[in-house]
Each structure stands twice: as C-alpha cells, then as structure tokens.
Amino acid sequence: MIFKGRYLKDVVYGSIDGIxxxxxxxxxxxxxxxxxxxxxxxxxxxxxxxxFSMAIGNYLSTKSEIERIKEKRKKYHDLVRNNTDEQKVELxxxxxxxGFSQETVKHLVEEIALDKEGWEQLMVSEKYGDYxxxxxxxxxxxxxxxxxxxxxxxxxxxxxxxxxxxxxxxxPLISVIFTGLALFMVGTLKAHITKxxxxxxxxxxxxxxxxxxxxxxxxxxxxxxxxV
Numbered sequence: 034m035i036f037k038g039r040y041l042k043d044v045v046y047g048s049i050d051g052i053x054x055x056x057x058x059x060x061x062x063x064x065x066x067x068x069x070x071x072x073x074x075x076x077x078x079x080x081x082x083x084x085f086s087m088a089i090g091n092y093l094s095t096k097s098e099i100e101r102i103k104e105k106r107k108k109y110h111d112l113v114r115n116n117t118d119e120q121k122v123e124l125x126x127x128x129x130x131x132g133f134s135q136e137t138v139k140h141l142v143e144e145i146a147l148d149k150e151g152w153e154q155l156m157v158s159e160k161y162g163d164y165x166x167x168x169x170x171x172x173x174x175x176x177x178x179x180x181x182x183x184x185x186x187x188x189x190x191x192x193x194x195x196x197x198x199x200x201x202x203x204x205p206l207i208s209v210i211f212t213g214l215a216l217f218m219v220g221t222l223k224a225h226i227t228k229x230x231x232x233x234x235x236x237x238x239x240x241x242x243x244x245x246x247x248x249x250x251x252x253x254x255x256x257x258x259x260x261v
Contacts, residue, residue: 064253
C-alpha cells in the first residue's frame, strides 16, 4: 500500500511514456522500411536518453513542489498562532465537508487547536496533500526504472529476432501484441490514480498508444524517400 500511495503514479506514467515513445520509434522505422537493427539502436537510445530526461524532470518538479509546500507550512505556522479564530473556522469547514456532525466538529476543532504543530500539519496536508515522506530521488528512480523496463517491451521481439531467424517475419506482429497487452495492463493500473473503471482506463490507454504509433508509422512511411 505504501508503494501504491507514494510511487504508483510515477511508475504508471513512466511506464506509459516508455511504452508509447519506444513503440512510436518502432512504428516509424517500420513505416520507413528500415532494418531491425535501426529499431533496436534507436529504441535502446530512446530508453536511456528519454528515461533519464523524464527522471530528471520528475526529480526537479517533485523537489520544487516539496519546497513550495514547506513555504506554505511556514505560513500556517504563523496563522494558527496569530489568527487562531479564523483558522478554527477553516478547520471546522474541513471536517464539515467530511460529513461530521456539528457537535463532533466543535469537539475536534477544540482538541486539535491545543496541538499547534499537529494543527498546521493537518491544514497543509488537507490543502496540498501529504509530502513528509515524499523523496524526489525515489520518485525519479521509480520513473526511470518504469520507463526503461516497460519501454523495453516493444523491442523484445526484434532483439530475439537476431538470434532466431524464424522469428524475423513475425517480429512486428509480436511487438504489436506485446505492446498492446502492456499498454492495457498499465492502463488498468492507472485506474487507481484516475478513479476510472479499470477496463475503461485500460482501453483508453491502449487507444492513445495506438494513435501515437499510427502517427509515427505514417510519418515514417511518407518520409521514407528521404532515407539514403
């Protein structure tokens, strides 16, 4: 549950980006009628370069968000001490939205107001989410690993095709099947984040990936005359 709560989002979106961008390369190269070697070289280069880029972007954005929230906590540190009555009203609204009775809300507010540190943390968590245990390095690592591992799936058939001659004619179809299954499975995991039905989320992710692959294939096909 800790994994789901803290890193599922990074893993899911890293996986989706890895699969789609790598399969887009596969589709573009196939559209341009280039060899399997080109697919493998460009695919692996993409996994490392884009995976690293995504990880760095995730690290910087997460770090910036944590710093922003820490600044907000400094604000609440002063508010709960200097504007106690006003903040009690805000606190009461939070519990009222959660469905507590007026009597319970009043009791909770008075109890929480006695613990200023806990009070400011509660206000920050309610407004900006939990950040205390968020580690930018770990979120970046989760993104990178998910991108590389999931993004490797579209390449598997082409890599094995170099060792098994009989596999070569079927490598594109196998790649499509593996990629489609991977996109659907990751899409069902995404439902835990978006709160959609797993089947709907899986099909939606599969559709988006298919559109991206088709676009890349058409670009490769239309511009293959540029290849010398």
